Amino acid sequence: MVESKIFDALIKDFDALREELRSLAKREKELRIQREEIRDRILGAMDATGTDMVRSSVGTLRIVENEYPQVEDWDAFYNEIHRKKMYYLLERRPAAQAFREFVKMVGRPPRGVVGFTKRDVSLLSRKE
Numbered sequence: 001m002v003e004s005k006i007f008d009a010l011i012k013d014f015d016a017l018r019e020e021l022r023s024l025a026k027r028e029k030e031l032r033i034q035r036e037e038i039r040d041r042i043l044g045a046m047d048a049t050g051t052d053m054v055r056s057s058v059g060t061l062r063i064v065e066n067e068y069p070q071v072e073d074w075d076a077f078y079n080e081i082h083r084k085k086m087y088y089l090l091e092r093r094p095a096a097q098a099f100r101e102f103v104k105m106v107g108r109p110p111r112g113v114v115g116f117t118k119r120d121v122s123l124l125s126r127k128e
Contacts, residue, residue, distance in 0.1 A: 015125055 042061060046054060052063040069089075071077050081089055094113060102110060109115050 011123065014121070015123055018123065 043063065046052065046061070046063060054061050081087060094110075099109065099113070099115065103115065
């Protein structure tokens with residue numbers, strides 16, 4: 001380990017940005033909640049008036065409905081996918097933690113997969 005005044009300014013800047021990002025993430029969460037509340041009020045008002053589109057001087061709102069999957073039985077779902085080779089129903093990103101555990105247990109990555117090392121830093125703050 002190297003303790004040096006050279007790194008003090010860099011670590012201070014890194015920590016300040018980390019804290020600012022945390023603050024922004026908190027604020028984003030609050031704003032998303034507010035937006036969802038307003039969206040629910042808009043949908044309620046549109047449902048009450050029986051319309052799926054409204055216009056104002058600000059813009060036009062339309063009700064948009066999309067269907068999303070909600071798996072109730074993962075075993076049945078995976079069996080269906082495998083039997084009919086419907087792998088397109090899955091999003092194509094392996095789970096990083098499961099990948100690391102597999103490599104640790106088996107000693108190699110799964111066939112068709114290669115690992116890569118992403119370098120980053122981890123800061124343990126000494127704030128008082």
